[in-house]
Amino acid sequence: MSALRQAIALSLAFLVLLTLGGLLLDDVITEEFRAETEEALREEYQRISDRLTREGRFPEEIVTAEVFSDSGVGYAVLRADGKVLGPVLRGAFDSQGFDILEAEALFQPKALETLDRIFDLIDEDDEEELSDSGPAAEETAAGQLAFDVAFESEADLGWRIYSGAVLDGHLVVYAPGVSAFGSDLTSVILVFVVILSLPALIIGLIFGIRAQRRLNRIGAGFDRIADGELDLRLAPKVIRDDIDELAARIDGATERLQASIRQMSDFSANIAHDLRTPLTRLRLHLDQADEAEDQTAHREAAIAQMDDIIAIFGAIQRIARMQSQGRRDGFAAVDLGVVVEQVHEIYEAVAQDAGQSLSCRITNAATIHADRSLIMQLLANLIENAIRHAGEGARIAIDLSGSRLVVTDDGPGIPEAERGRVLDPLYRLDRSRNTAGAGLGLAMVKAIAELHEAELALMYTADERGLRIEVRFPQP
Amino acid sequence: MRILLLEDDPEIGTWTVKGLTAAGHVVDWIENGREALLAATTRDYDVLVFDRMTPDLDGLSALKTLRSARITTPLILLTALGAVEDRVEGLEAGADDYLSKPFAMTELLARITALGRRGRAEAAETATRLSHRGLDLDLLSQTCACNGTTVLLNPKEFRLLEVLMRSKGRIQTRAMLLERVWDINFDPSTSVVETHMSRLRNKIEKPFGLEFIKTVRGSGYMFID
Numbered sequence: 001m002s003a004l005r006q007a008i009a010l011s012l013a014f015l016v017l018l019t020l021g022g023l024l025l026d027d028v029i030t031e032e033f034r035a036e037t038e039e040a041l042r043e044e045y046q047r048i049s050d051r052l053t054r055e056g057r058f059p060e061e062i063v064t065a066e067v068f069s070d071s072g073v074g075y076a077v078l079r080a081d082g083k084v085l086g087p088v089l090r091g092a093f094d095s096q097g098f099d100i101l102e103a104e105a106l107f108q109p110k111a112l113e114t115l116d117r118i119f120d121l122i123d124e125d126d127e128e129e130l131s132d133s134g135p136a137a138e139e140t141a142a143g144q145l146a147f148d149v150a151f152e153s154e155a156d157l158g159w160r161i162y163s164g165a166v167l168d169g170h171l172v173v174y175a176p177g178v179s180a181f182g183s184d185l186t187s188v189i190l191v192f193v194v195i196l197s198l199p200a201l202i203i204g205l206i207f208g209i210r211a212q213r214r215l216n217r218i219g220a221g222f223d224r225i226a227d228g229e230l231d232l233r234l235a236p237k238v239i240r241d242d243i244d245e246l247a248a249r250i251d252g253a254t255e256r257l258q259a260s261i262r263q264m265s266d267f268s269a270n271i272a273h274d275l276r277t278p279l280t281r282l283r284l285h286l287d288q289a290d291e292a293e294d295q296t297a298h299r300e301a302a303i304a305q306m307d308d309i310i311a312i313f314g315a316i317q318r319i320a321r322m323q324s325q326g327r328r329d330g331f332a333a334v335d336l337g338v339v340v341e342q343v344h345e346i347y348e349a350v351a352q353d354a355g356q357s358l359s360c361r362i363t364n365a366a367t368i369h370a371d372r373s374l375i376m377q378l379l380a381n382l383i384e385n386a387i388r389h390a391g392e393g394a395r396i397a398i399d400l401s402g403s404r405l406v407v408t409d410d411g412p413g414i415p416e417a418e419r420g421r422v423l424d425p426l427y428r429l430d431r432s433r434n435t436a437g438a439g440l441g442l443a444m445v446k447a448i449a450e451l452h453e454a455e456l457a458l459m460y461t462a463d464e465r466g467l468r469i470e471v472r473f474p475q476p
Numbered sequence: 477m478r479i480l481l482l483e484d485d486p487e488i489g490t491w492t493v494k495g496l497t498a499a500g501h502v503v504d505w506i507e508n509g510r511e512a513l514l515a516a517t518t519r520d521y522d523v524l525v526f527d528r529m530t531p532d533l534d535g536l537s538a539l540k541t542l543r544s545a546r547i548t549t550p551l552i553l554l555t556a557l558g559a560v561e562d563r564v565e566g567l568e569a570g571a572d573d574y575l576s577k578p579f580a581m582t583e584l585l586a587r588i589t590a591l592g593r594r595g596r597a598e599a600a601e602t603a604t605r606l607s608h609r610g611l612d613l614d615l616l617s618q619t620c621a622c623n624g625t626t627v628l629l630n631p632k633e634f635r636l637l638e639v640l641m642r643s644k645g646r647i648q649t650r651a652m653l654l655e656r657v658w659d660i661n662f663d664p665s666t667s668v669v670e671t672h673m674s675r676l677r678n679k680i681e682k683p684f685g686l687e688f689i690k691t692v693r694g695s696g697y698m699f700i701d
Contacts, residue, residue: 300694303694314663318662330564346660346668347666347668349671349672350668350671353667353671354666373659376659376660377661377662380660384664384665388665441665
C-alpha cells in the first residue's frame with residue numbers, strides 16, 4: 001500500500017503548501033495595502049491642512065460629500081470653539097499621528113447608521129443598480145464613495161486614522177482599515193483549501209492505486225522469475241513511463257541471466273564430457289599398469305592424462321576469475337607492439353615446424369592500459385588456435401594497427417552453424433573433438449578481451465575459407 | 477639443504493616430505509601458519525616452502541610478516557589458485573618462486589635447487605663470461621663460440637643457453653624455462669620449448685658432434701656438468 005500512502009502524503013503536502021503560500025500572499029498584500037493607505041492618509045491630511053492654513057479659518061460646515069474624498073479618505077475637524085465639523089466623535093481628536101479605531105469609537109451613532117445602511121444596500125444590489133435606485137442613493141450620495149473604498153470591508157472593523165493640530169483646532173483623516181481585506185483573503189484561502197483537499201485526495205488515490213497495482217504485478221512476476229520461470233517477461237509492448245522502464249530492465253536482466261544459465265549448464269555438460277575422455281584413458285592406463293611388463297610407459301601416459309585434466313581445470317579457473325572482473329590490479333601501460341613482437345618471435349619457429357608460416361606486421365603500435373601477461377596469453381592463444389586448426393601449409397598473419405589486433409589464417413575456417421558458439425568455454429568443433437586441447441583457447445581470449453573492455457570479432461571470408469579474429473582494445 | 481615445509485594436508489605433506497628427503501634434503505614439516513612463522517624466525521633454513529591456505533595464519537600473511545621482519549630466506553609459495561594475478565600477488569608479497577597445485581615432485585625439486593643455489597651463486601650471476609667444455613658465452617657482446625668457432629644465436633636462443641649454463645648439472649623444467657626465457661606464465665598448448673630447444677641444439681651440438689644438453693624425460697632439460 002505504499003503507493004497509496006504516497007498519494008495521500010502528496011495531496012496533504014500540496015494542501016499544506018497551498019495554505020502556507022496563501023497566508024504568505026495575504027501577509028504581503030496586507031502589508032502593501034497598509035502602506036498604501038497610510039500614504040494616502042498622509043497626503044490627504046497634508047492637502048487639507050494646507051488648504052485650511054491658506055484660508056486661515058475653518059469652514060462653517062463640512063458637507064457630506066467631503067466625508068469621503070476621491071482617494072477614499074474622509075476628514076473631520078474640531079474647531080477652536082470646541083465644535084466638531086463632520087460625522088466623527090469628539091474622542092477621535094484625542095490622538096496624534098496614526099491610530100486604529102473601531103467604527104463605534106470613530107463615528108457618531110447617526111453616521112454609523114448611514115454607513116450600515118449603505119453596506120446593507122451593497123449586499124442587496126449590484127453596484128450599478130445602487131447608483132440608479134431612488135431614495136437610498138440620493139440620501140447617501142457620499143455613501144457611494146464610502147462604498148467604493150470599503151466595499152468588501154465591514155463597517156465595524158478597525159478604521160485607520162491620522163490626526164494632528166491645524167490652526168487653533170484639530171484635523172482627523174480616516175480610511176477603512178486594512179485588516180478587513182486581509183482577514184477575508186485568509187478565509188477565502190482556507191475555504192479553497194478545504195474544497196480542494198477532497199478532489200486532490202481522490203485524484204491522488206486514483207493515481208496511487210493504479211501505480212500500486214502495476215508495481216504489485218511486477219513484484220509478483222519477479223517472484224515467479226526467482227522461482228525459475230525465466231521465460232516470463234514483465235514489460236508491456238509500449239514503454240510509457242518509469243515503471244514500464246523498470247519492468248523492461250528487469251526483463252533485460254532476466255534475459256541475460258537466462259542466457260548465462262544456459263551457457264553454464266552447457267559448460268557443465270561440456271566439462272563432464274571433456275573430462276570423461278582423459279579420465280577414462282587415465283583409468284585404463286592405471287588398470288593396465290599392473291599387468292603390463294613396461295609399467296613406466298603406462299605410468300607416464302597416466303601422468304600425461306592427469307596433466308591434461310589439470311590444464312583443463314587451470315584454464316577453467318582462470319576464465320572464471322577473469323569473468324568475475326574486478327581483478328584489474330595488475331594493469332599497467334603495455335606497448336602492444338612489444339608484446340606482438342615477442343609473441344611472434346616465440347611462435348614463428350613453432351609454426352615453421354608445423355609446416356606453416358607466421359608473418360607479422362606492426363603499424364603505429366598503441367600503448368594501452370592492460371595486464372601484460374594476459375595480453376600475451378590472448379595473442380598466444382589466437383596463434384596456437386590457428387597453428388592447431390589451420391592445417392599444414394597454412395599462412396598465419398598477425399596485424400597490429402594502433403590498438404587493433406588481427407590474426408588471420410587461410411585454413412578451413414569455422415562452419416557457419418557453429419560460429420556462434422566457438423567462443424563458449426569448452427566448445428569444440430565436432431571435427432576437432434579428437435585433437436589435443438581443451439577447447440578453452442578462444443574462451444580464454446574472450447574472457448581476457450572482456451576484462452580489458454576490448455571488442456572481439458570473428459570474421460569469415462566470402463569463400464568460407466580461413467578465419468579472421470579481430471580484437472579492438474579501447475583507445476588509451 | 478634444510479627445508480621448512482608449511483602444508484596442512486596430511487597426504488600432500490607426507491608425499492612432499494618423502495620426495496624431498498629422497499632427494500637428500502632435511503625437512504621440517506609444520507601444519508599451521510603460526511608455528512611455521514615461529515620456526516622460520518628462530519631456526520636457519522635454506523629454503524621455505526609455504527602452502528598459501530593454511531589454518532591459523534595463511535602462508536601469504538606469514539610470508540609478509542617474515543619479509544617485514546627482514547628475513548630473506550628464499551621461499552616458494554604453493555597454491556591451488558593458479559591465476560596470473562595470484563602469482564603476481566605472491567611474488568609481490570616477497571615470494572621468490574610460485575608453484576601451483578597439483579605439481580610434480582621434479583618441478584618442486586628443480587625450483588628448490590635453483591633457489592638454494594641462488595643465494596650462494598650471486599657472484600657467478602655477475603660474471604660476464606660463461607665457459608664449459610669448449611662452449612663460450614660472452615654475456616657482454618652476446619656472442620657464442622664452440623671450440624673457437626662462432627655460432628650465431630638469436631637473442632632468445634642465447635638467453636635459453638645462458639639459463640641452462642648458469643644452472644649446469646641441475647634440471648630446468650619446461651615451466652621454469654618458459655618463465656625465465658620467454659616470460660610466459662601460462663601453459664602453452666603447442667611445443668614452444670621443444671621447438672626452440674631443438675633449434676638451439678642444432679646450432680651448438682650437431683655441427684660439432686657434441687652433447688651439451690640432456691633431455692630429462694617428463695621433467696625438462698639439463699646442461700651436462
